[in-house]
Amino acid sequence: MNTSNIVVRFFLLFSLIGIVSAQLSATFYAKTCPNALSTIKTEVVSAVNNDRRMGASLLRLHFHDCFGCDASVLLDDTSSFTGEKTAGPNANSLRGFDVIDTIKSKVESLCPGVVSCADILTVAARDSVVALGGASWTVPLGRRDSTTASLSSANSDLPGSHTIGQARCVTFRRRIYNDTNIDSSFATSLQANCPSTGGDSTLSPLDTTTPNTFDNAYFKNLQSKKGLLHSDQELFNGGSTDSQVNAYSTNPAAFKTDFANAMVKMGNLSPLTGSKFPFTIMDTTLFSMNKPTTLKIRFFLFLCFFIGIVSSQLSSDFYSTTCPNALSTIKSGVDSAVSNEARMGASLLRLHFHDCFGCDASVLLNDTSSFTGEQSAGPNVNSIRGFGVIDSIKSELESLCPGVVSCADILAVAARDSVVALGGQSWTVQLGRRDSTTASFSGANSDLPGFSFSLQQLIDAFSKKDFTTEEMVTLSGGHTIGQASCSTFRTRIYNDTNIDSSFATSLQANCPSVGGDRNLAPLDTSPTTFDNAYFQDLQSQKGLLHSDQELFNGGSTDSQVNGYVSNPSSFQTDFANAMVKMGNLSPLTGSSGEIRTNCWKTN
Structure with a gap:
């Protein structure tokens, strides 16, 4: 095989990998089986109501399948x-x-023949957690089912898996009779039901306090040396994970958010997509047995190495050794800025959003002789602010860890900390982005959604960045904090018909038909609190921007707005998940870009 053929097939392979990654989508069954999710949820809720332990069992099924995520765990011999x-x-x-x-x-x-067993397992796990009081998360769908199973892999890959559910005596016998890092009274109470011999299948709750509620009691039990399994107590035994256990014990919301994010990641572990298996449509002669072994091994190792680099460059602990105080420094800077001016929280969130149709801190760059920056683009001019806060944070970080923390990562973390400072839900920010060395005025004008957009234009704009319509509505909810200038809503309050008349009149007093372009009005009725008031206002035809009210105007997104009004926690969870996805849009990593010394100019 000549070199050109190898190169062609190599790039074919990576184009296929791109296809595979795009095949999982939260709306995968929207047209082919629109009632799939509600059907799964109904049955899960019924099963959990009949047997509370079933919630933990369904979660465990997914976990033990998802060191593969292909429903292989369901297959009989x-x-x-x-x-x-x-x-x-x-x-x-x-x-x-x-x-x-x-x-x-x-x-x-x-x-x-439409909905896979693998997707049923994944959704059932989410619905089980929610049924027992846990946070929800968005499940990307489109997995296919395996045609075989592996006893050996299940034995070698799976760890012991626990705030809900029970375990059998045989799994904790050694701990309660031999371990020293166990509360003595706790051990004695368990021995009464788990003798040193016999009773292998006798059950005890994994979380002795609240085994049927998805909460943080599991971590509190570990602090008291009351972890049921040896592997559980290892998480709090004088090691590197003690601090995280302590944090979850005092901040249950952080645990629920992190769990939801981790479950999304786990659900994406090596799923089968496309036509049974993603590489079967390739010309497989590259791996055929009559080809030189050296070629096959080198290609395979290079492929694994390349994929490993790409997938591992963003990490929540990216700065744990190179700049361990980075996140706390950013948080302090954000908290101080928001405390001085609550509106700054919305401004920092908006900065990240307007950067993250790229996520490379290009929005921070001033114009130069070689390019016109993005700050004067239509969606940004007289709109984005907070540059001074970012510069101040960057200056502090440069003093602590020169040349280490990127401006792009500062933006991503500052957005999360701003939402939290104003009462919103937290999320885990993946880190390791690098900063661009240029900016695109034309890209900002063409890619960013505008305040006059119709619903279809909004859907199309977000779709270009691989966001679903549902995620577009969710991210639009970021307008639950902040203000907008008169020039962005003047046409709406004087011309639109789908607006509450008294609301329009009240706005006209501060936004005349001519002049006053920069006069401000709040985007919702509680502009300094991250809540669901934005969606309530839409129901009352009090959306400030034309593009806002388009989300509730007799169209396909009305039902989601209604859902967020009746269930504010679902909005908070969906928003956190969508922000994680947005923060991962086309970041520069590895040796691409640079780490700027000053966020407003290239090095």
Whole structure:
């Protein structure tokens, strides 16, 4: 095989990887099986109501499947393979198969051959957590089911998996009779139901305080040396994870948010997508047995190495050793700025949003002789602010860790900390972005959604960045904080018909038909609190911007607005998840770009 063929196939492979990553989508079944999610949720809620332990069981099923995420854990043994149900971590442990079978049967009646078992497992895990009081998360869909299973992999890959559920005596016997890092009275109470011999299948709750509620009691138990399993107590045993256990014990909301984010990541572990397996449509002669072994091995190792680099460059602990006080420094700077002026929280969130149709801090660059920056682009001019706060934070970080923390990462973290400072839900920010060395005035004008956009224009603008319509509505909810200038809503208050008349009149007093372009009005009725008032205002035809009211104007997004009004926590969770996704839009990593010394100019 000549070199050119190898190169062609190499790039074909990576184009396919791009396709595979795009095949998971929260709206995958929107047209082919629109009632799939509600059907799964109904059955999960019913099962959990009948048996509270079932919530933990369905979560565990997904976890034990998702070191693969292909529903292989559901397969019974056949003549050609031994399934995973009898593997050590699974035997006499996994349950809930009948619930999944029932869901599958109902979904098959609605949409034959459409919804995979792997997706059912993933959604059922989310709905189980929510049913027991946990945070929700958006589940990307489109997995396909495996055609085999691996007993050996299940034995080798799965860890022991616990704030809900129970475990059998055989899994904690050694701990309660031999471990020293266990509360003595706790051990004695367990020994009464788990003798040193026999009673292997006798159950005890993993979280002795609230085993049927998804909360942070598990971590509190670890602090008291009351972790049921040896592997549990290892998380709080004088090691590097003690601090995180302490943090979750005092901040249950942080645990729920981090858990939701981690579950999204876990649900994306090596799913099968496309046509059974993503590489079967390739010309596989590159890997055929009659090709030189050296070529095959070198290609495979390079592929693994390349994929490993790409996937590992953004990490929540990117600065843990190079600048350990980076996040606390950013938070202090943000908290101080927002405390001095609550509106600054919205401004910092907006800065990140307007940068993150790129996520490379290009929005911070001033004009130079070689390019016109983005700050004077239509969606940005007289709109974005907070540059001084970012510069101040950058200056402090340069004193602590010169040349380490990027301006792009500062923007991403500052946006999260701003939302939290104004009462919103936190999320885990992936770090490791680098700063661009140029900016695009034309890109900012063409890519960023405008205040006069119609619903379809909004959908199209976000779709170009791989956001679903649902995620567009969610991110628009960022307008629950902040203000807008008269020039952005003048046409609406004088010309639009889908506006409350008294609301329009009140705004006209401060925004005349001519002049007063920079006079401000709040985007919602509680502009310094991150809540769901924005969506309530839309229901009352009191959206400040034309593009805002488009979300509730007799169109396809009305139902989501209604949902966020009746369930404010779902908005907070969805917003956190959408911000994680937005923060990962096309970042510069590795050796691309630079780490600017000053955020407003290149080095």
